[in-house]
Amino acid sequence: MRKNPEIEITETKLLSDNWYILNKVTFNYTKENEKVESHIREVYDRGNGAGILLYNSIKKTVILTRQFRLPTYLNGNKTGMMIEVCAGLLDKDNAEQAIIRETEEETGYRLTKVQKVIETYMSPGSVTEILYLFIGEYDESMKVSSGGGLDAEQENIEVLEYTFDEAYAMIESGEITDAKTIMLLQHAKIKGLI
Ligand SMILES: Nc1nc2c(ncn2[C@@H]2O[C@H](COP(=O)(O)OP(=O)(O)O[C@H]3O[C@H](CO)[C@@H](O)[C@H](O)[C@@H]3O)[C@@H](O)[C@H]2O)c(=O)[nH]1
């Protein structure tokens, strides 16, 4: 493995801060042979996020969500609807607090215990986001509302319960195409959680 390149950021130009932050970053990259190259990259900073696979090991079920995702609609997903694990951005919370809050908002389940299993950069060439992935057990006693997301954020989230086998088969059938959801379902399978 080669040693890490030396990096010197020479300019950060704000292209948009309309909602999240898009910067154009110019940097010097010193190669192994000491030659310096100037690089330019656009970088989208939307903060970090967290996602969680809610599972019930007795019923052998999982909770997933379904919502409209515009970027997928613009790139080949005919309905724009995506089946995903519950997920959200961290805001000012740490990842664990954020995913507990997000789980209640989106699914109506109030969790007290979650376990972090994966930390991942989902698009390292252009998006800064680290996604913290969790698992958590749910049962009916934890249901405190119908979920659905915040009206103020126009979330319109449908809450779905599938058997683990049904959900897993939806990866192969192409009904589940969201990366974090595939990773967590595969994690559950590999670890024999359900
Ligand atoms: N007005 C406006 N609202 C926006 C915009 N972008 C996002 N929002 C609002 O911000 C909310 C963010 O909802 P969260 O539940 O916090 O995030 P998320 O969109 O579910 O993101 C999660 O999934 C992503 C996709 O898999 C992940 O990338 C992300 O890390 C996170 O886990 C959206 O529902 C939407 O209302 C925008 O450009 N304009």
Ligand SMILES: [Mg+2]
């Ligand atoms: Mg969300």
